[in-house]
Amino acid sequence: xxxxxxxxxxxxxxxxxxxxxxxxxxxxxxxxxxxxxxxxxxxxxxxxxxxxxxxxxxxxxxxxxxxxxxxxxxxxxxxxxxxxxxxxxxxxxxxxxxxxxxxxxxxxxxxxxxxxxxxxxxxxxxxxxxxxxxxxxxxxxxxxxxxxxxxxxxxxxxxxxxx
Amino acid sequence: xxxxxxxxxxxxxxxxxxxxxxxxxxxxxxxxxxxxxxxxxxxxxxxxxxxxxxxxxxxxxxxxxxxxxxxxxxxxxxxxxxxxxxxxxxxxxxxxxxxxxxxxxxxxxxxxxxxxxxxxxxxxxxxxxxxxxxxxxxxxxxxxxxxxxxxxxxxxxxxxxxxxxxxxxxxxxxxxxxxxxxxxxxxxxxxxxxx
Numbered sequence: 128x129x130x131x132x133x134x135x136x137x138x139x140x141x142x143x144x145x146x147x148x149x150x151x152x153x154x155x156x157x158x159x160x161x162x163x164x165x166x167x168x169x170x171x172x173x174x175x176x177x178x179x180x181x182x183x184x185x186x187x188x189x190x191x192x193x194x195x196x197x198x199x200x201x202x203x204x205x206x207x208x209x210x211x212x213x214x215x216x217x218x219x220x221x222x223x224x225x226x227x228x229x230x231x232x233x234x235x236x237x238x239x240x241x242x243x244x245x246x247x248x249x250x251x252x253x254x255x256x257x258x259x260x261x262x263x264x265x266x267x268x269x270x271x272x273x274x275x276x277x278x279x280x281x282x283x284x285x286x287x288x289x290x
Numbered sequence: 291x292x293x294x295x296x297x298x299x300x301x302x303x304x305x306x307x308x309x310x311x312x313x314x315x316x317x318x319x320x321x322x323x324x325x326x327x328x329x330x331x332x333x334x335x336x337x338x339x340x341x342x343x344x345x346x347x348x349x350x351x352x353x354x355x356x357x358x359x360x361x362x363x364x365x366x367x368x369x370x371x372x373x374x375x376x377x378x379x380x381x382x383x384x385x386x387x388x389x390x391x392x393x394x395x396x397x398x399x400x401x402x403x404x405x406x407x408x409x410x411x412x413x414x415x416x417x418x419x420x421x422x423x424x425x426x427x428x429x430x431x432x433x434x435x436x437x438x439x440x441x442x443x444x445x446x447x448x449x450x451x452x453x454x455x456x457x458x459x460x461x462x463x464x465x466x467x468x469x470x471x472x473x474x475x476x477x478x479x480x481x482x483x484x485x
Contacts, residue, residue: 133293140297165385166349166365167293167302181332185349185365189337192381193346277301277481280357285478288354288362289471 133163134264139256140170146252147172147229154245155237157216161253162187162228169227183230187220191228210239221246224254291385292481300361303477304385305470308410309392310402311343311371314431317460318392319350319366322470325463326352344370347382354474364474371406380413388425388477389414390469392460393448395430395438403448425476428455429469434462 147159151173160171160180166188171180194206209220219231219242229250231242293302307315316336323334332351339345348368355362369379391410393403411421428449430441441457449455454472458465 132291135293135295135297137297140295163293163385165291165293165304167304169293169295179333181351182335182349185351186335189346189349189381192384193378196377196381277357277360277478280478280482284357285475288357288474288478 132264133165133167134267135169135260136263139260139263142256143253144170144172146249146256150231150245150249154231154233154242156231156233156242158230158232160184160230161223162230164188164191164226164228173232178232187228187230191220191222208243219243219246221250223250224257227253227257229253292387292477294360298361299359300363301357301481302363302365303387303474303481304365304367305388305390305473305477306382306386307366307368307390307392308379308406309371309431310394310399310406311373313371313392313394313399313403313406314458314460315368315371315392316344316348318390318429318431318458318466318469319348319368321460321463321466322352322366323350325467330354343372344368345375346370346378357478362478364477366470373405373409376409376413379409380416383413383417383419386414386419386424387480388473389421389427390473391426391428391448392431392458393428393444395432395444396435397437397439400439400447403444407448422451425473425480426453427469427473427476428453429458429465430455431458431460431465433457433464434459 151159158173158175158178161169162184163169166185168180168184194209198205205222207222211218216232216234221229223229231246233242307318309315323331330353335349337346350366352364352366353361354364367382369382391407414421430444432438445455456465456469458469460466
């Protein structure tokens, strides 16, 4: 496999949520969510109930992938920030630590400048947490100590899913 | 690359439906969507042209239930089948956990099937994957059409490695869930091995 499996643990999940909760407040945003580059939602804070976060995650990742493809065509490594302006709501999308996508949804109670400023600071914090997470997951895999929940599943467990 | 979240006790996997243009990848997803209970599915997204040809991808999130206390979610994607959308196809293969190759059984589409399968191998290789090492199944779609080639012949051309294969008619739904179940099962067995 080309990439290692993404694993999220309780400790880091809490740390991540603390950072994005703070960002939500500091940037006066409506919703913030984190997505991995394959389109899986990692976490979301704010008015998440009002939005279809699964679809948002998948489309965001598709968007980042498509602009990444464009970047390569013109000789850039990637476009690390995307901004979509709507009549009421806006989306600020940025890449954190090269592998995670941070999405901030905000309206006229905030501004692009404020969001950019706050996102920059939070991105640094998030990068550190994700680095730690990657190391932790690699170590656990190496030492074979990961309490992987699927190691003990039976064929019956799998069959039951489809009934 | 599946995503295991111990905090929310979820496992997310990505399945990609690949195949030549108009072979029925989107129709497969539409059937799954229409036959799945509302609580088990999310919204189906289709990024298509005005003539309903897939432009970028279709997306359908499914929640299958729990295994050992972990919610198991599958994200189903299709690629645009038309040859000139190759750049988009590559993007969708990123982070794939399992592949369904949908073949068009019609005689005149045989070359398109072969070309698409070769394209799949090449695009996977570019991302560092090997089709022979991925959970992978083949579906022979459009079995109901009068000009359908025999399964033996399709198998010979499109499934030399003898992976699980299924006859289907996606427009009526025949074989659609069998195909999905088979690939999902292969992914879970792979996860079990701790890959």
